[in-house]
Amino acid sequence: MPAEDTHAIAVRLDELLQDRGMTLTELSGRIGLTLANLSILKTGKAKAIRFSTLEAICRELDCQPGDLLTYAKSKGDQR
């Protein structure tokens, strides 16, 4: 089983929140996800994301899934 921080999917939640001037706590309240879980997603420690979570984030941040998640070929390209 691969380690949780080795996948090549980068989560750009931080940038999206900055662009929208929204805090993680605010987003957490809007989409009904705990701050702890949202923090796990933000730091790239999540192993999987539910479609319902993705849908809620895209709805609240007015973005596409591709804006939130990007594929980086190597680990160094992720950040």
Place this chain on the structure above:
Amino acid sequence: MLSALIAVFRIANWLNWIMAALFAFLGLLLLIDPSHFRDMFMEAFTDRAESDAVFQWLLWSCLMGLPVAAAVHVILTRLVAMIRDTQAGAAFSESNAKRLTTIAWALLAINMVDLAYGQLSVWASAVSGEYFGWAPSLTGWFTVPLLLVLARLFREGAAMREDLEGTV
């Protein structure tokens, strides 16, 4: 309910060791003063070979009780640990899978001893003419692979649970 089950298993384990101690004590008496017991059996059995067979059966039965008690101890303590994990909300874990595997091997050990005990009883019955009551049973043998499969399922469950923990 689960707490009551823990108490039952703990009491069962105590009884298990008390019985093992009694068997060990009797086995020790048989080893220390075999002639006393042989003479005693001679009163019931006219033939020397018959009384010897009864003596051997009793001695080996006492000795076989010890590994069985150890195996039962392993099973009961692992069961208590599994119930505790379940109470804590972590039924599907790698440690519980390992415990189930251990229980399976302990049960296999009991089955092996039972088989040896069966052979001993059949031999003693044939020599002495006295029936020493043993019948083969497949239940225990079926339980071993069943527990190993269950352990595998627990491992899969633990992996799924771990994945789910990382899902947001």
